[in-house]
Amino acid sequence: MALDFSFTSQQDEFRAFVADFARREIQPHVREWDEKGIMPRHAIKKMGEVGLLGLIAPKSLGGAEADYVQLGIAIEEIGRIDTSCAMICSIQNTLPNLVPGWTDEIRRDVIRGKQLVSIATSETEAGSDVSNMETRADVDGNEYVINGRKIHVSLMPGATVMGVTAKVKQKDGSNRITFLRVPADLPGITCEEMPEMGTRSHQLGIVDFNNVRIPLDSVLGGEGEGKATLYARWNVSRCLSALNALGAAQQVLDDTISYVKKKKVYGQPIGMFQAISFPLIEHYTRIESCRLMAYKGLWLNTLNKNAAREAGMAKWSSITSSVQAIYDCLQMHGASGYLKELDIERRYRDVIALTFTGGTINVMKLTVIRELLGKEFMGISGAQG
Ligand SMILES: Cc1cc2nc3c(=O)[nH]c(=O)nc-3n(C[C@H](O)[C@H](O)[C@H](O)COP(=O)(O)OP(=O)(O)OC[C@H]3O[C@@H](n4cnc5c(N)ncnc54)[C@H](O)[C@@H]3O)c2cc1C
Numbered sequence: 001m002a003l004d005f006s007f008t009s010q011q012d013e014f015r016a017f018v019a020d021f022a023r024r025e026i027q028p029h030v031r032e033w034d035e036k037g038i039m040p041r042h043a044i045k046k047m048g049e050v051g052l053l054g055l056i057a058p059k060s061l062g063g064a065e066a067d068y069v070q071l072g073i074a075i076e077e078i079g080r081i082d083t084s085c086a087m088i089c090s091i092q093n094t095l096p097n098l099v100p101g102w103t104d105e106i107r108r109d110v111i112r113g114k115q116l117v118s119i120a121t122s123e124t125e126a127g128s129d130v131s132n133m134e135t136r137a138d139v140d141g142n143e144y145v146i147n148g149r150k151i152h153v154s155l156m157p158g159a160t161v162m163g164v165t166a167k168v169k170q171k172d173g174s175n176r177i178t179f180l181r182v183p184a185d186l187p188g189i190t191c192e193e194m195p196e197m198g199t200r201s202h203q204l205g206i207v208d209f210n211n212v213r214i215p216l217d218s219v220l221g222g223e224g225e226g227k228a229t230l231y232a233r234w235n236v237s238r239c240l241s242a243l244n245a246l247g248a249a250q251q252v253l254d255d256t257i258s259y260v261k262k263k264k265v266y267g268q269p270i271g272m273f274q275a276i277s278f279p280l281i282e283h284y285t286r287i288e289s290c291r292l293m294a295y296k297g298l299w300l301n302t303l304n305k306n307a308a309r310e311a312g313m314a315k316w317s318s319i320t321s322s323v324q325a326i327y328d329c330l331q332m333h334g335a336s337g338y339l340k341e342l343d344i345e346r347r348y349r350d351v352i353a354l355t356f357t358g359g360t361i362n363v364m365k366l367t368v369i370r371e372l373l374g375k376e377f378m379g380i381s382g383a384q385g
Contacts, residue, residue, distance in 0.1 A: 005292070011073060018077040021050060022085075030082045033201035034346055037193075039158045040201050043085050048113020052078075053092045061104060062111045063097075068236055068298040075240045076291075079247025083350035084202035086244040087357065088116075090237060091154060095119055095163060098233040101181060101220035106161055118159035118184075120150040120207055121230065127152070128363050129380075130165070130177065130227060135209065137166035137180060139216070144168070144180060146188075146212040154357070156205030157191045159184055164209070165226045176224030180214060188212035198349030237358050238311035239297035242318035245354045246291050248347050249322035253283055255344075256329040263333075276332055283325035290318040312367035319354045320361060326351055 007015070025046045033040050047053050055071045057063025064070075071093055079086035095117045096102045096110050102117070109115035126133035135148025146166055153162070164182045167175040184191070188210040196204050221229030257280065260271035270276045297310035330337035330344045337344045355361055366378050 022081040054111030076243040076247040079244035080251040118155040177226035179220040179226040199353040238315040242294040242314040245322035309371035316364035
């Protein structure tokens with residue numbers, strides 16, 4: 001058979017396992033984590049115990065050596081229940097395994113949920129425009145000395161080690177972005193939480209670096225190759241963000257189908273009104289086609305093929321489709337959808353976070369323009385993506 005859209009029986013079993021795990025270990029706590037804005041330590045520990053944080057990690061370190069499609073299944077199923085936990089699972093799988101230079105000790109600990117890694121690259125004037133960053137790492141003897149401020153850093157405070165981008169002066173006098181491994185508890189590091197609209201349990205922080213010293217062998221990837229190192233991970237992580245959003249939208253759509261069959265207005269179930277059922281069908285169709293694109297992107301990554309176009313297309317289309325689907329479902333619940341009592345308002349706040357992580361919707365379109373029309377048609381130089 002030349003073309004096969006089915007998952008294998010092992011993949012189906014794995015999906016059922018993750019779905020059950022998420023319902024038992026994550027769902028009962030989600031509301032409290034959101035209300036208190038606290039990191040889901042319990043879920044992180046449990047995800048580590050059952051192997052969900054080391055899915056693509058090598059067996060020699062305690063991982064499962066599974067492929068990206070399997071990781072996608074995990075993110076989609078966790079995303080059905082909680083966007084924050086799926087984000088955490090995605091970062092812990094991709095950052096230590098797709099970026100070279102983490103120590104084996106850190107990688108083992110991440111797999112078990114004993115340490116958390118985070119990525120600190122955004123700055124006030126360098127979100128999409130990564131090249132514009134001001135954080136510096138100056139060589140002093142056998143150490144780098146880091147100074148600067150990073151913002152919007154996921155899992156901070158909370159992570160034990162960060163991957164930090166900084167400009168390092170090269171022998172030819174140029175400044176090139178370098179990705180550095182930085183323990184979060186070093187002297188000179190301070191962190192303050194940035195309160196968020198959604199995904200409140202994954203935590204977002206401002207991190208200041210004031211003469212922070214790290215050894216020269218702390219480079220992730222190669223010195224001066226920070227941007228290329230970041231890009232290598234995005235082709236996978238953007239497909240995972242897409243599946244995280246799609247999982248949330250699918251769950252909300254499924255719940256809404258049950259609701260519109262029961263809820264009566266003007267004496268009949270509102271699902272009888274085509275102004276309700278037509279949008280539901282349209283959203284189901286969009287979510288299903290976006291899912292195919294996201295898994296195709298992961299499949300291409302598994303084959304070591306360039307998936308920049310698919311990852312960019314999957315991310316912008318999946319996330320905008322999911323945000324719209326959840327919003328429309330919220331409306332179908334009337335004022336109840338707007339209240340805290342139901343889960344939809346949280347799902348809506350949460351999924352919006354994914355429009356920014358790993359590059360905005362517009363930046364995703366720029367990555368696709370680069371692939372389809374050529375870099376010269378992007379209209380800018382040096383944007384993220
Ligand atoms: C929940 C969450 C988690 C995050 N986690 C992390 C993290 O772990 N680590 C980290 O470093 N950062 C993280 N970020 C930051 C994220 O990467 C940035 O928000 C994102 O890259 C966009 O940067 P910005 O917010 O500064 O927007 P800006 O770059 O200031 O862009 C502002 C607006 O202009 C648009 N725009 C920019 N350039 C163009 C262009 N050329 N053409 C058209 N439109 C354009 C953007 O799409 C956006 O709408 C996170 C953000 C959120 C919300």
